[in-house]
Amino acid sequence: KRLILIGPPGSGKGTQSPIIKDEYCLCHLATGDMLRAAVAAKTPLGVKAKEAMDKGELVSDDLVVGIIDEAMKKPSCQKGFILDGFPRTVVQAQKLDEMLDKQGVKVDKVLNFAIDDAVLEERITGRWIHPSSGRTYHTKFAPPKVAGADDVTGEPLIQRKDDTAAVLKSRLEAFHRQTEPVIDYYSKKGIVANLHAEKPPKEVTVEVEKVLS
Ligand code: ADP
Numbered sequence: 457k458r459l460i461l462i463g464p465p466g467s468g469k470g471t472q473s474p475i476i477k478d479e480y481c482l483c484h485l486a487t488g489d490m491l492r493a494a495v496a497a498k499t500p501l502g503v504k505a506k507e508a509m510d511k512g513e514l515v516s517d518d519l520v521v522g523i524i525d526e527a528m529k530k531p532s533c534q535k536g537f538i539l540d541g542f543p544r545t546v547v548q549a550q551k552l553d554e555m556l557d558k559q560g561v562k563v564d565k566v567l568n569f570a571i572d573d574a575v576l577e578e579r580i581t582g583r584w585i586h587p588s589s590g591r592t593y594h595t596k597f598a599p600p601k602v603a604g605a606d607d608v609t610g611e612p613l614i615q616r617k618d619d620t621a622a623v624l625k626s627r628l629e630a631f632h633r634q635t636e637p638v639i640d641y642y643s644k645k646g647i648v649a650n651l652h653a654e655k656p657p658k659e660v661t662v663e664v665e666k667v668l669s
């Protein structure tokens with residue numbers, strides 16, 4: 457399957473995507489993770505992306521389209537993929553369509569993680585991440601067995617630099633202004649499935665499975 461996950465920061469995309477990936481053997485491409493790795497490695501791309509990311513603004517379309525174009529060439533992405541956090545602008549969606557047209561394939565479903573802004577601050581400020589695996593915890597909603605450590609490896613968890621209430625505000629502004637139109641773009645194609653992303657994680661998983669079955 458070829459899937460896109462769209463939702464505001466903290467809506468649960470990163471929590472649901474490993475489950476979808478394991479069930480359908482897809483490649484999982486998260487532009488946020490790829491950009492953070494580039495920033496940490498101080499690559500030319502990372503250097504260009506850092507300022508916008510720190511402010512909670514979107515990185516330029518050309519940069520992210522380039523990353524995705526490259527990543528989609530991986531053999532593991534040929535049979536299907538989950539795009540998590542991409543496309544985030546209508547221009548990115550159009551570029552993606554051009555890429556897929558060339559291969560004679562198209563997006564099957566767009567999962568819209570619909571949720572009220574009011575819930576997101578608590579989710580974002582309580583988020584803890586195991587950097588090497590991408591596993592995500594939450595101090596209140598998904599606490600690790602040992603505080604501050606990953607359940608599987610015991611390695612330390614980190615908090616993202618942009619997971620503050622102040623930066624969340626600009627990330628939400630960017631979402632409403634630039635990314636919500638992407639949902640309309642795919643609605644016109646009749647491939648959007650709306651999820652109740654405010655429900656507990658397991659209930660969201662059940663909804664995802666219904667949509668994909
Ligand atoms: P979240 O987990 O909050 O949904 P991400 O990890 O997907 O956030 O993205 C973190 C940051 O990386 C964004 O605030 C933005 O600066 C940048 N970014 C990620 N994906 C894109 C994209 N498709 N277009 C532009 N910028 C992006």
Ligand code: ADP
Pocket residue numbers: 463464465466467468469470471472579580582583584592593594595597598653654655656657658660
């Ligand atoms: P996104 O990738 O969309 O930014 P995440 O999946 O990282 O969001 O979730 C943000 C935070 O909220 C994480 O700390 C995660 O553990 C928690 N979380 C995810 N889904 C739910 C849910 N359905 N209910 C409560 N908390 C959740």
Ligand code: ADP
Pocket residue numbers: 489492493496585587588589590591614616
């Ligand atoms: P890679 O997986 O590309 O080897 P790393 O796991 O070494 O990259 O991550 C480099 C840095 O990027 C980490 O120290 C962490 O700060 C950040 N990072 C990586 N993945 C994530 C993620 N899923 N969420 C938040 N930050 C991440």
